[in-house]
Amino acid sequence: MKYIPDNTSFFHSQSAHCESGVAANLLSHGGLHFSEAMAFGIGGGLFFGYLPFIRLNGMPLVTYRSAAGKILKRLGRIPGVEIEQKRYRHRQRAMAELDELLARGVPVGLQTGVFWLPYFPTALRFHFNAHNLVVYGKEDGDYLISDPVFPGPVRCAADDLARARFASGALAPRGKMYYLRRVPAELDRGPHILQGIDSVCRTMLGTGFPLIGIQGMRLLAGRMERWPKKLGEQGAALHLGHVVRMQEEIGTGGGGFRFMYAAYLQESAEEMGDGFLRNCSATLTEAGDSWRHFAVMAARVCKDRPRPGDTYAAMAEQIRRCALLEENVFKQLRQWLKQ
Amino acid sequence: MTRQQNFTDPKIDGDLKTVSYIADDSGRQEMTPGAIWDPVHIVNEQAWREIEKQIESSRRKIAAGKRSPLHYHMIANQMNAALLARYTGQSSWRVHLHLLPFFFRRLGRKTLTNYADFFKISAEDLQSGRLKPPLYSRHEIHS
Numbered sequence: 001m002k003y004i005p006d007n008t009s010f011f012h013s014q015s016a017h018c019e020s021g022v023a024a025n026l027l028s029h030g031g032l033h034f035s036e037a038m039a040f041g042i043g044g045g046l047f048f049g050y051l052p053f054i055r056l057n058g059m060p061l062v063t064y065r066s067a068a069g070k071i072l073k074r075l076g077r078i079p080g081v082e083i084e085q086k087r088y089r090h091r092q093r094a095m096a097e098l099d100e101l102l103a104r105g106v107p108v109g110l111q112t113g114v115f116w117l118p119y120f121p122t123a124l125r126f127h128f129n130a131h132n133l134v135v136y137g138k139e140d141g142d143y144l145i146s147d148p149v150f151p152g153p154v155r156c157a158a159d160d161l162a163r164a165r166f167a168s169g170a171l172a173p174r175g176k177m178y179y180l181r182r183v184p185a186e187l188d189r190g191p192h193i194l195q196g197i198d199s200v201c202r203t204m205l206g207t208g209f210p211l212i213g214i215q216g217m218r219l220l221a222g223r224m225e226r227w228p229k230k231l232g233e234q235g236a237a238l239h240l241g242h243v244v245r246m247q248e249e250i251g252t253g254g255g256g257f258r259f260m261y262a263a264y265l266q267e268s269a270e271e272m273g274d275g276f277l278r279n280c281s282a283t284l285t286e287a288g289d290s291w292r293h294f295a296v297m298a299a300r301v302c303k304d305r306p307r308p309g310d311t312y313a314a315m316a317e318q319i320r321r322c323a324l325l326e327e328n329v330f331k332q333l334r335q336w337l338k339q
Numbered sequence: 340m341t342r343q344q345n346f347t348d349p350k351i352d353g354d355l356k357t358v359s360y361i362a363d364d365s366g367r368q369e370m371t372p373g374a375i376w377d378p379v380h381i382v383n384e385q386a387w388r389e390i391e392k393q394i395e396s397s398r399r400k401i402a403a404g405k406r407s408p409l410h411y412h413m414i415a416n417q418m419n420a421a422l423l424a425r426y427t428g429q430s431s432w433r434v435h436l437h438l439l440p441f442f443f444r445r446l447g448r449k450t451l452t453n454y455a456d457f458f459k460i461s462a463e464d465l466q467s468g469r470l471k472p473p474l475y476s477r478h479e480i481h482s
Contacts, residue, residue: 016359016370036370037360057386057417115417115475121355123383125475127417151356151372168425238389241382248379250357259360263368285362299378302385 010107010136012146012153016253016260018132019071020045021148022109025134027075029107030183036148041264042078042192043071044199046257048326049212050220054170057126059242061170062220064256066203068111068130068171072178074199078192080184088175091162098135101179107136107146111176113167119147119154124250129171131251135161149250193268194337200261201334204326214330217323221316228312236312241302244295255288258326262288276336280329287325294318390417401468407443408468412458415473427453 011029013036015021020040027034040046045065052060076083088094101108113129114120137144142155156164165175204213211219220243227236247256262284269277297310297318361371397414400406413423413434420438424431436442437450448462455462460471471477 014358014372016357037368058419122475123387124355126386127422149357169422238385241385244378244382245386248376248382250355250375253359254361254376259362259368262362263360263370266368281368282366285366285368295378299381303381 010146014151015148017251018148022132022134023071023075026180030180032183037260037263038267040260042196043074044196045071046200046261048216050216062243062246082181083178084181085178091166094175095162102138106179107134109134109178111173112164116160116164118160127169129167197333198337201330204330214323214327217319221319225312225316237302240298244298248295255291258284258288283329287322290322407438407440410438411470427457
């Protein structure tokens with residue numbers, strides 16, 4: 001066992017997704033090397049959910065990854081890894097405790113609302129509250145931030161960061177902050193890889209709840225077919241654009257996290273010397289390509305330049321194709337786990 | 340006052356360098372640097388066009404005396420009454436009332452300042468209906 005080294009520089013490595021990037025960077029900084037894909041997979045990050053009763057900017061929530069915090073929660077269960085996590089009621093207290101940790105040289109992970117972060121490009125500043133970043137220092141009243149989806153470290157004024165930590169609305173972070181207390185010097189990843197796969201198989205293949213997993217994809221496909229009738233051409237195009245944004249926005253690595261998970265399976269195959277996982281990785285890449293194919297079609301419709309054949313029925317069919325591909329992969333993986 | 344203004348530059352998300360997982364010829368996923376994918380530009384632009392439409396419609400309502408200037412600031416910052424109420428610590432029916440000119444004109448100093456501080460504008464600007472750009476298009480350049 002060893003404690004997190006006491007220094008103020010932070011190892012920033014750019015990632016495709018915020019939570020897995022933060023988790024991997026924090027663990028690597030603590031001395032236990034983790035790639036982003038490995039953190040994403042062991043954390044059981046892959047998911048699908050179509051949750052029309054949660055609204056983002058007035059649109060139904062479609063998510064391709066698990067709820068904010070799940071990756072960290074699962075990684076925190078690894079024996080020897082201790083993650084301290086806190087939420088706050090009061091802004092001042094939340095910022096004071098952050099400063100205290102920074103003064104001790106502890107890099108701190110935060111959940112924030114993107115809308116309030118001035119270093120984000122304007123076009124990406126929507127009210128989206130499940131963004132993760134690491135604060136590793138403070139200088140002249142500005143916080144020094146390692147935001148995993150940015151190429152290099154950035155800065156943010158204290159007032160803006162405080163607003164971002166206490167963003168309101170869906171998925172409000174309520175000042176959530178977390179840091180590593182300790183990490184093991186070495187780790188046998190094998191059993192954790194299996195558990196990570198098992199967790200994703202469960203949610204994707206059936207929880208009895210029809211809005212999530214493969215069932216959720218098919219439900220979305222069915223609803224999508226009826227959008228033009230129900231919402232009108234314009235409303236349907238807006239909803240469609242929203243689905244693509246959730247799938248392809250920075251932080252998904254493209255293909256709605258499917259490529260990232262494929263990278264995880266591939267890395268696991270090497271770690272465990274198992275060729276079967278490599279095949280699954282290839283099928284999941286295919287699923288990701290299939291999602292991207294849907295995005296291309298959808299973007300043409302959103303731009304009002306559909307080609308012949310770009311109908312809502314065809315797009316729904318494309319989503320069903322993704323569902324079938326993923327159903328096969330996860331069924332095979334479930335079988336494989338039983339051996 | 341109702342000068343036409345575009346808050347977004349279509350290329351504004353284009354200069355962000357991102358990384359994503361892309362399979363090479365042998366099917367190996369590699370983390371690869373790149374820029375934001377074209378279809379994403381299209382759907383982002385679509386979302387912003389929609390926001391700009393809402394802002395325009397809000398300006399018209401204010402000019403016609405149907406809504407108070409607060410309505411513009413709320414819409415321009417992509418909020419609804421419930422969200423604004425949560426941020427300013429009030430009940431949402433109060434915010435709904437303040438969106439109407441009749442009640443807005445009668446707002447006390449304290450409430451006005453509360454709103455103005457939240458939108459980072461001066462209480463005078465808010466009260467007199469100078470429609471300042473939303474929070475996100477005023478950011479200072481940080482390195």
